[in-house]
Amino acid sequence: MSKAAELAALIGSQTALSNRNVIINGAFQCSQRGTSTTGGGFLVDRFELNINNTDNIAITQSQDSSGPSGFANSWKILATTAESAVAADERVRFRQNIEGQNLQQFAFGTSAAKSMTLSFYVKSNKTGTYAVNLEQDDASRVIGSTYTISSADTWEFKTITVGGDTSGTINDDNGAGLIVSWYLLAGSNYTATDNTSYGASADGKQAYGHSTTWGQATNDNFFITGIQLEVGEQATPFEHRSFADELLRCQRYFFRTGAFSYFLMGRWHHNNGSPLASFNLPTTMRAAPGVSVSTAFASGSGYTGTPTFGDFDPNNFTIASATSRNANDVQWANTGKLDISAEL
């Protein structure tokens, strides 16, 4: 076989040579919110941990500085307290919602719908069978599969290939087009219904085939990295991107500012009131974001205190001082940090 033929066989006939991976932050390089937290929600960029209806389990999640060869980081999920018994409605899962307009190459909803392959590296102390599903938000359709961790505490490479869906259209917009979910713990409500072919979404299809007992012993751990989802029937080598490229992709969905340093806000000349200014975002966000204060702002003479925020646009928003000033006065927003979110 020629080298060209070998390359074609490796990458598959339907695979692009670049920008193959539709997962963002698959190597867990970016973690703007910090490197460790307790409980669910977002920590590492673009991946959300959901802990639903549990009554015992306590979990920490962290950006870990370990991985298989070629990966400096992974995501670690650790059960610091075990779930003593898994009730039907309990689950622990993590997922990434992928924007619909980034998925049009899959041609779902057409006769030319293409297969897709999910690949990742995983390690856990708890061997067994874990469930994954891929859910189309627009068409409310889902397909699932499982993978098996065979050796405890050992990085293993997993691939899952599913056919294209000729029925469920993924809208070409900024909404959630595909939700990729990995299950760690699943009660019987989520495992009851076969999901190995495309069909209408249902709770019972979320984790069909999931049988590991992860989370039922203290210090059960789970590490994952190198996540790639691509067109085609074969997993190609992970598409490494620069930190700058990956961070910019993440900031379309979430941006934690640095500490404000004498950010100038002015009051117009007509009357007294709150000074205000426009804050420009580093990249166009997915949608008009929401804003919360993650680090307090300085108060006192010349400083704004904790501002208010509004007139949100994917590119900018308004910051207004907490205090009223005279016409033509200026104030500084200082020391505070903002969390700006347009997550799916």
Next chain:
Amino acid sequence: MNDMNITSAQYVAHPIENRNMSIKATIDGVEMYVPINDAANKESAEIMRQVAAGTLTIADAD
């Protein structure tokens, strides 16, 4: 399934123009400013869903 727990919501007035510029809401214990009636923003969409369902009221701006 939406897991958001929204415990308060209030409009925020624009400091110059006579209109509201956002909603200040407490979502899962965190104070957050969100766009008004924007279906593409998930927090705003959830506020509007709860308002329509009659389970949440948005207070007038101060």
